[in-house]
Amino acid sequence: MIRLDGVSKRYPGQAKAAVSELSLDVRDGEIVVLLGPSGCGKTTTLRLINRLIEPTSGRIFLDGEDVTRVDPDQLRRRIGYVIQQVGLFPHMTIADNIGLIPRTLGWDKKRIRTRVDELLELVGLDPAAYRRRYPKELSGGQQQRVGVARALAADPPAMLMDEPFGAIDPITRERLQDAFLDLQAQIRKTIVLVTHDLTEAVKLGDRIAILGEEARVRQYDTPSAILAEPADEFVASFIGSGAAIRRLRLETVGALPLGPVEVVRDPADPVPGRAVLVDGDGRALRWLESSERATVVVRADQSVYEAVDAMLRARDEEAVVVDEDGRPVGTLSWSALIREAPLAGEAR
Ligand SMILES: Nc1ncnc2c1ncn2[C@@H]1O[C@H](COP(=O)(O)OP(=O)(O)OP(=O)(O)O)[C@@H](O)[C@H]1O
Structure with a gap:
């Protein structure tokens, strides 16, 4: 042109x-x-x-x-x-x-x-x-x-x-x-x-x-x-x-390999490990076990930078990753982020 x-x-x-x-x-x-x-x-x-x-x-x-x-x-x-x-x-x-x-x-x-x-x-x-x-x-x-x-x-x-x-x-x-x-x-x-x-x-x-x-x-x-x-x-x-x-x-969060996510609709449901409580439409509300702590929720199309920022501010090592409708698609852990994030000097 x-x-x-x-x-x-x-x-x-x-x-x-x-x-x-x-x-x-x-x-x-x-x-x-x-x-x-x-x-x-x-x-x-x-x-x-x-x-x-x-x-x-x-x-x-x-x-x-x-x-x-x-x-x-x-x-x-x-x-x-x-x-x-x-x-x-x-x-x-x-x-x-x-x-x-x-x-x-x-x-x-x-x-x-x-x-x-x-x-x-x-x-x-x-x-x-x-x-x-x-x-x-x-x-x-x-x-x-x-x-x-x-x-x-x-x-x-x-x-x-x-x-x-x-x-x-x-x-x-x-x-x-x-x-x-x-x-x-x-x-x-x-x-x-x-x-x-x-x-x-x-x-x-x-x-x-x-x-x-x-x-x-x-x-x-x-x-x-x-x-x-x-x-x-x-x-x-x-x-x-x-x-x-x-x-x-x-880089967007969705480009990173995400961990599996367990969802529950009823807070009374027993689940092994960590799970995300969702509403009637399947949208993420919070981690089931932490009603008082803020849950870090990031959209898959947000930048990895924004995810890091949110996790640091909440001092949480794990974020719930959701799609554009707010439904959980996976989890992003701090250790996976350090391992998988694209870094300068590294050919991908
Ligand atoms: N009208 C002019 N007569 C003589 N020299 C000029 C003229 N305009 C620019 N120069 C010289 O040409 C070179 C390139 O200038 P230019 O303004 O294109 O740089 P620039 O990268 O846009 O700089 P800056 O980021 O400081 O704006 C400089 O050395 C400048 O002094």
Whole structure:
């Protein structure tokens, strides 16, 4: 979908290239994160893709078409662009900001208005409450949502995002990341996102390209594979410690081998060993024998990280694993978790 073929950029008067011989394939509908130290050429790479700057050499393809020579304005309508500073026009309403590109495309007023409302809904802002406001009347996180809506206005197949959640407080940032992933599940754009935050990269990326100096690709793979097997010392040091814990966020409880679970419907039923009391619909209530202690119940589709967190907080060595309806499907013991959890450095 987006393909860079030996792309280089040397800024005038600079001894070193900002981007050197970069080749990268981004598939339809995936989020590729460019991750690397400050100054390694991430922003330059994004701006090369939408031709805000021109490559010194190399070629860029969009949907199989060589776009190195097409009209940059037309190209930019096919690629949404979201930046950290959002860049909303302060004297324009939210609706006018979002409608900017549709207006330049000559859409009629009614179509623009419908599209603006649709986009505000999509990014979780009530159109009636927000379309007439000005950017300064919105929080940073809300402005960021408007920035995303504006980038999506003309329904481009691809989107470039430069540190989109960078300037936002950690709690709002997590919420926006979650909302962004929900949105992407609906719209399936092809996205290249720049960050220098490993946690963000692991959470958002289908694949991560770890870039070194001059945007040289040091490793390009799934978050899980990079955490498990960093390609070299540079990647390993960039990932740093905590790789094992980060991987726990990527694996679901259901992927681990679970122990058997015994269920009872009537608290008076005698059973050997530990059993889970269930209600009339078969949903887990608690461990039969511990009416006063909290029972750790985790869903099979939750991350192993969340299971560990819940078990540590409850100081319990065993969790009841349930399906999406709350019915027990097995148990997860602490010892099995330590034994079976995927760890960094371990090939699976
Ligand atoms: N307009 C410019 N003129 C000259 N050099 C530039 C220009 N823009 C960027 N550079 C240089 O190119 C290199 C790559 O910069 P770029 O902004 O792409 O890096 P980055 O990885 O996005 O960095 P950061 O994470 O700090 O934003 C840097 O050495 C930078 O100083």
